[in-house]
Amino acid sequence: MKQSGMALVEALLAASVLGLGLMAASRLVVHALEAALHTRQHSQAQALVQEAIECTLAGSSPCPPRPALQWQGVTYNVQIHVSPQGPLINEITATADWRDGRGAQKIEWRTRASTMPGWVGVSSP
Amino acid sequence: MTPDATQRGAASLLLVLGLVVLATLASGLASRAVLMDLLTTHARGQTLQARHAAQAALAAAEADLLLAFGQMPATDPFADASMRAPCPDGFAGPRWQCARLPLASGNTWGAWRLEADAVRDLVAAPHVWRLHARAQRAPGQGQAGIRSAVFVPVLHPLLADATQAAVVLNGCYSSSPDSQWQLCPSASGPSCSGGGTTTVVLSHFVPDSDGNGVLSSAERDTCLAVPVNSLPAGAIVRGPAAPVGRNPCNRASWRSVLGDITPEQLRAWSDAQAANGLHSLSQPARSIYWVDSPADWTQSLGSPQAPVLLIFSREACAQRCPRMASGVQIHGTVFLDAGCDDEKLRGWQAATIDGLLAVEAGLPMVAGFGLVRGQAYARQAWSLSWPEGIDPRQVQRVNGSLRSDTP
Numbered sequence: 001m002k003q004s005g006m007a008l009v010e011a012l013l014a015a016s017v018l019g020l021g022l023m024a025a026s027r028l029v030v031h032a033l034e035a036a037l038h039t040r041q042h043s044q045a046q047a048l049v050q051e052a053i054e055c056t057l058a059g060s061s062p063c064p065p066r067p068a069l070q071w072q073g074v075t076y077n078v079q080i081h082v083s084p085q086g087p088l089i090n091e092i093t094a095t096a097d098w099r100d101g102r103g104a105q106k107i108e109w110r111t112r113a114s115t116m117p118g119w120v121g122v123s124s125p
Numbered sequence: 126m127t128p129d130a131t132q133r134g135a136a137s138l139l140l141v142l143g144l145v146v147l148a149t150l151a152s153g154l155a156s157r158a159v160l161m162d163l164l165t166t167h168a169r170g171q172t173l174q175a176r177h178a179a180q181a182a183l184a185a186a187e188a189d190l191l192l193a194f195g196q197m198p199a200t201d202p203f204a205d206a207s208m209r210a211p212c213p214d215g216f217a218g219p220r221w222q223c224a225r226l227p228l229a230s231g232n233t234w235g236a237w238r239l240e241a242d243a244v245r246d247l248v249a250a251p252h253v254w255r256l257h258a259r260a261q262r263a264p265g266q267g268q269a270g271i272r273s274a275v276f277v278p279v280l281h282p283l284l285a286d287a288t289q290a291a292v293v294l295n296g297c298y299s300s301s302p303d304s305q306w307q308l309c310p311s312a313s314g315p316s317c318s319g320g321g322t323t324t325v326v327l328s329h330f331v332p333d334s335d336g337n338g339v340l341s342s343a344e345r346d347t348c349l350a351v352p353v354n355s356l357p358a359g360a361i362v363r364g365p366a367a368p369v370g371r372n373p374c375n376r377a378s379w380r381s382v383l384g385d386i387t388p389e390q391l392r393a394w395s396d397a398q399a400a401n402g403l404h405s406l407s408q409p410a411r412s413i414y415w416v417d418s419p420a421d422w423t424q425s426l427g428s429p430q431a432p433v434l435l436i437f438s439r440e441a442c443a444q445r446c447p448r449m450a451s452g453v454q455i456h457g458t459v460f461l462d463a464g465c466d467d468e469k470l471r472g473w474q475a476a477t478i479d480g481l482l483a484v485e486a487g488l489p490m491v492a493g494f495g496l497v498r499g500q501a502y503a504r505q506a507w508s509l510s511w512p513e514g515i516d517p518r519q520v521q522r523v524n525g526s527l528r529s530d531t532p
């Protein structure tokens with residue numbers, strides 16, 4: 001009888017150790033999944049901002065080509081702002097903002113472009 | 126407790142611990158993958174931001190050039206000795222001239238330090254400037270470089286309809302009795318015979334002696350009195366179709382040979398080559414010589430593969446244009462800027478010129494030995510590569526020239 005009782009105690013102990021360990025591991029996995037989601041969203045936002053900047057530098061229209069994008073349940077809003085820094089140079093600011101589980105997120109990148117005209121010739125040196 | 130029970134308990138414990146370790150390992154590996162993903166995204170973001178900062182440096186450099194060439198007279202950064210800089214890797218040697226651009230909008234941009242260099246080929250493409258821009262943050266926080274090329278209005282394209290004559294004048298021609306000049310068209314070969322009916326001498330000015338508004342054959346023959354034995358059979362001596370004025374000097378020879386290139390541009394190009402260490406024996410050899418000295422010329426220059434442009438300026442011809450010592454051979458073009466004053470070239474002596482002799486005046490009473498052989502490579506020294514139809518008066522980006530560069 002005493003031995004049956006001990007087997008039950010052992011089983012309970014084993015189950016609780018296993019449960020604690022698995023709980024800890026699962027929390028780790030949950031945090032990793034959240035981080036992965038945040039990274040994916042950040043990466044998508046970077047791609048949109050880069051696209052907007054390249055569009056502006058290339059002189060294309062409209063810029064940004066995708067001012068609002070819905071991707072995997074998240075809406076990204078992209079904006080471009082061009083401000084003259086003088087008669088010959090402009091500062092280009094591209095922002096992307098979205099909302100996730102942590103709240104409002106935003107990235108902002110800047111660059112500059114001159115007003116130098118380009119020449120598309122028949123041949124170039 | 127029986128020994129069996131103890132063993133079962135220990136086995137259970139080990140099994141449980143093993144399962145916990147496995148679960149922890151699995152979640153740890155998954156977290157590691159996520160961490161790698163996070164670091165990669167972060168690194169990519171830093172790289173892109175570094176590239177944007179380098180683009181900002183390039184924009185600042187381009188704005189500097191627009192500013193420098195938007196004012197008159199244009200400011201040439203390469204002409205400023207204080208801006209000289211070591212050339213980047215891959216641009217060693219005297220043919221490359223490099224300058225550190227000051228970046229009027231500033232060398233810092235937020236946390237970034239910006240730099241830009243201009244590099245050009247002084248022999249083959251002085252009008253194409255490569256801009257190398259770099260941006261750097263604190264060590265380990267990102268750096269990037271990009272480069273681009275721009276056309277700069279420091280020269281002009283070659284004339285499409287440039288004359289092929291061996292001698293170009295802006296006045297009359299005559300020989301002294303003892304002169305031994307030979308004028309050969311480019312098709313005549315080294316023996317100066319044959320060549321068919323090609324123009325050997327072209328003059329942009331023949332005086333209208335009788336003032337009737339028409340140039341007669343007699344007037345042309347009197348002005349362009351090239352002895353028959355100075356020319357191969359069939360060679361043509363040509364003058365203008367109608368009378369033209371030459372006072373003030375119309376610079377017709379300069380325009381017909383050099384087109385829209387200005388004396389200041391050629392002088393600057395010559396000075397840049399000399400200052401960068403190019404000379405007649407360097408590799409590559411110097412190609413443009415602007416001479417202000419009135420001393421007679423004693424140096425042979427150029428080769429069929431590397432012809433030169435030798436210009437004796439108005440200053441050199443202030444009293445009389447420098448003569449060329451016997452034995453001197455020039456491959457390329459020799460230009461004498463006498464400002465339409467024929468007396469500065471009275472009794473002028475040439476040596477051997479393989480290419481083109483152009484004079485901004487006439488050649489009265491040429492003396493001594495002179496051999497001018499027209500050559501197809503006469504204009505090669507300043508024949509640069511320009512896109513068809515380009516406006517050479519503007520600073521313009523060479524589209525498609527943007528590249529990544531080593532920071």
